[in-house]
Amino acid sequence: xxxxxxxxxxxxxxxxxxxxxxxxxxxxxxxxxxxxxxxxxxxxxxxxxxxxxxxxxxxxxxxxxxxxxxxxxxxxxxxxxxxxxxxxxxxxxxxxxxxxxxxxxxxxxxxxxxxxxxxxxxxxxxxxxxxxxxxxxxxxxxxxxxxxxxxxxxxxxxxxxxxxxxxxxxxxxxxxxxxxxxxxxxxxxxxxxxxxxxxxxxxxxxxxxxxxxxxxxxxxxxxxxxxxxxxxxxxxxxxxxxxxxxxxxxxxxxxxxxxxxxxxxxxxxxxxxxxxxxxxxxxxxxxxxxxxxxxxxxxxxxxxxxxxxxxxxxxxxxxxxxxxxxxxxxxxxxx
Numbered sequence: 001x002x003x004x005x006x007x008x009x010x011x012x013x014x015x016x017x018x019x020x021x022x023x024x025x026x027x028x029x030x031x032x033x034x035x036x037x038x039x040x041x042x043x044x045x046x047x048x049x050x051x052x053x054x055x056x057x058x059x060x061x062x063x064x065x066x067x068x069x070x071x072x073x074x075x076x077x078x079x080x081x082x083x084x085x086x087x088x089x090x091x092x093x094x095x096x097x098x099x100x101x102x103x104x105x106x107x108x109x110x111x112x113x114x115x116x117x118x119x120x121x122x123x124x125x126x127x128x129x130x131x132x133x134x135x136x137x138x139x140x141x142x143x144x145x146x147x148x149x150x151x152x153x154x155x156x157x158x159x160x161x162x163x164x165x166x167x168x169x170x171x172x173x174x175x176x177x178x179x180x181x182x183x184x185x186x187x188x189x190x191x192x193x194x195x196x197x198x199x200x201x202x203x204x205x206x207x208x209x210x211x212x213x214x215x216x217x218x219x220x221x222x223x224x225x226x227x228x229x230x231x232x233x234x235x236x237x238x239x240x241x242x243x244x245x246x247x248x249x250x251x252x253x254x255x256x257x258x259x260x261x262x263x264x265x266x267x268x269x270x271x272x273x274x275x276x277x278x279x280x281x282x283x284x285x286x287x288x289x290x291x292x293x294x295x296x297x298x299x300x301x302x303x304x305x306x307x308x309x310x311x312x313x314x315x316x317x318x319x320x321x322x323x324x325x326x327x328x329x330x331x332x333x334x335x
Contacts, residue, residue, distance in 0.1 A: 009190035146297035147270030157236035165244035220300035232293035241328025
């Protein structure tokens with residue numbers, strides 16, 4: 001691998017992206033609009049069912065509230081009560097209720113929690129005592145921002161590498177590069193490094209801009225958060241290489257990239273918590289890099305977690321990166 005050839009391709013790719021003002025602006029403004037919209041327009045999830053955790057056995061309770069339609073009842077052992085309270089605080093649960101001791105917990109900043117509180121009072125729960133959620137209330141926007149940043153990185157990584165290389169192949173650029181001393185390793189390495197630093201620079205700008213405009217929770221270490229997003233971006237860039245390895249049609253590449261990105265966006269816990277979904281769906285979500293990025297970033301920002309707490313997510317991202325990168329390099333063809 002020749003360093004000079006690598007730098008030449010890297011410089012060319014950087015200039016190509018920076019000169020495309022519309023793409024650069026979209027990568028910065030799109031996540032900003034999403035965060036601001038959710039912060040000021042509506043701060044609640046859009047699930048058809050409200051998630052209500054019930055401590056103990058629901059069969060022994062005569063409370064009419066528990067038979068209300070559109071409630072997704074999640075049985076919670078009494079020894080897991082503290083964990084459930086934390087989930088209420090973080091908008092993973094809409095309400096926690098203890099029928100035996102006649103008390104309940106809701107997040108005061110949650111519209112769903114407010115509605116459930118009124119329904120409980122009108123269905124035989126007038127005597128139930130509201131318990132305060134410990135610590136500072138976590139707004140939905142605080143819970144949302146880690147996933148939005150990860151989602152923006154996902155689109156930039158997949159389409160910025162996968163789609164671009166396919167366009168090079170279709171336009172004959174790769175065919176011309178093949179006639180030069182440039183190796184496949186040098187070319188792909190330059191594409192990865194170029195996209196990686198651009199993604200991280202844009203993510204830092206978006207994070208700083210959203211924080212100045214809105215202000216959201218950040219209880220963890222910024223270096224840990226940077227590590228999570230860097231590994232996540234690398235994993236998703238490597239995933240994009242698999243699509244770009246042999247596809248010749250931009251239409252085919254767009255279809256494959258959408259097939260990867262849309263399920264990842266909706267099954268990775270970006271917009272709503274996976275709590276209470278079918279266990280198979282929760283396990284399926286673990287195959288996506290975006291799931292591990294969102295989970296790790298969220299516990300760093302909201303819970304103040306350290307590297308020791310998120311090592312399974314970091315390990316998963318590292319393994320995914322290695323597998324995706326090896327497949328992409330092995331399958332890559334110039335024409």
